[in-house]
Amino acid sequence: MNDLSETRSPSSSVGDYLKAVWELAVDSGGTASTKGVAARLSVSPASVSNMFARLQEMGLVRYERYRGATLTERGREEALRLVRRHRLIETFLLEHLGYDWQEVHDEAERLEHAVSDGFTERLAELLGHPDHDPHGDPIPSAEGSLEVDDSMALSQVVAGRRVRISKVRDEDAAMLDYLGDRNLVPGRWLRVREVRELDGVVVVEDEEAEVYALGDPLARSIFVRND
Amino acid sequence: MNDLSETRSPSSSVGDYLKAVWELAVDSGGTASTKGVAARLSVSPASVSNMFARLQEMGLVRYERYRGATLTERGREEALRLVRRHRLIETFLLEHLGYDWQEVHDEAERLEHAVSDGFTERLAELLGHPDHDPHGDPIPSAEGSLEVDDSMALSQVVAGRRVRISKVRDEDAAMLDYLGDRNLVPGRWLRVREVRELDGVVVVEDEEAEVYALGDPLARSIFVRND
DNA sequence: ATATAAGATTAGGCAGGGCTAAACTCAATA
DNA sequence: TATTGAGTTTAGCCCTGCCTAATCTTATAT
Secondary structure: OOHHHOOOOOOHHHHHHHHHHHHHHHOOOOOEOHHHHHHHHOOOHHHHHHHHHHHHHOOOEEEOOOOOEEEOHHHHHHHHHHHHHHHHHHHHHHHHOOOOHHHHHHHHHHHOOOOOHHHHHHHHHHHOOOOEOOOOOEOOOOOOOOOOOOOEEHHHOOOOOEEEEEEEOOOOHHHHHHHHHOOOOOOOEEEEEEEOOOOOOEEEEEOOOOEEEEOHHHHOOEEEEOO | OOHHHOOOOOOHHHHHHHHHHHHHHHOOOOOEOHHHHHHHHOOOHHHHHHHHHHHHHOOOEEEOOOOOEEEOHHHHHHHHHHHHHHHHHHHHHHHHOOOOHHHHHHHHHHHOOOOOHHHHHHHHHHHOOOOEOOOOOEOOOOOOOOOOOOOEEHHHOOOOOEEEEEEEOOOOHHHHHHHHHOOOOOOOEEEEEEEOOOOOOEEEEOOOOOEEEEOHHHHOOEEEEOO
């Protein structure tokens, strides 16, 4: 039990950086760039360089000047703890407090820095220990393990496949809204009728034979599995 | 609609000071001393002087060197907003998350700085718009009005009176626990049998003729009304 | 009327985080 | 190989809050 996992996050800023590194590192071979993190957190690259150095001090990342940062084991644990909090809080806001998809992200972002581990676990209890949030993202366990994600973007699926929506990107509120309106939410089955190389439009059909043509950004925001 | 009431508190520290001033000013003719606030927030008197000056800048208090600070109307609104949040959050933690009296205060203290007005009002909705928290303290309305408090400390009551517990001080967790165990909670009726000038002990009897001798600190932590 | 102590204020610092502007790396292209 | 520009880092500054030490004020007691 290291000093970080006592009860709360380190300074809220630190947590934001760790989460950003974690999220960006997923699709960049484990390393996050200064620029990427800066963009994600809306701070200047200079601030990120600065913080990377401090995170290394704290033993949360491995950092090499000019070549980005990688989470250490402790850093990863910290990040996952934050992610767990975030997703449980989102679930609570959506299911118990009547938030809609638009509003959830920001509120959760702020709350996740204020709640204790005790709060988090009681919330999990209240929610019935869900393992996915309403966007379809897996919720890391209290011990820090996370399901491997074998889903792929809808834009990558080949025509003809029958797939199930596993999650939707939760960054763009307007998009979430659009998808929510059409009930394109996790759990929904779709058949992929056509994938147009030209413009990236994916044409899908739902169980009621309703057809949707989804443009490039949308098709990259919806993730599916074929189980 | 001034800039403070947008969605969240000003910097969390500012809110703490406003609340402290508000709480201390109640029983000090509207004015809070540097020392008092310092003690309440566990910071040095110097920090308080400093902050008083800044709060005045911001138009939240009226401050005169060497003679303390008084809330302005805006300051009072801010403070009450925080108090409302705090009490609603406490209520939620106790009623929905299974916290016990001990743990509630700190968690609420941190959360109240992170939640938005929107969250607060949805929480109020979820809780059924309570007007008192479980300690018996009145919850300010969303518009900032607060019930006048005509209760008095148990230590002030004259012998023979039949009174009802209206609230218990929520600062000392051990005390709350003690009271909770004996079910000395808001709503409970008591008859005051004796008030010993000497040591401040108050002897009361509950509805089942159970008798309790309450020492000075306890008698000053329990507030009652005679309605 | 004055001395004194309690309480309050100023001065001078420190750490966390953020920013801009200027300087540096390094990889890609001419 | 030499140049160049995107991406990074450094330098220097700002602001919020907190702290200690030193210096006032003020009220109270003689």
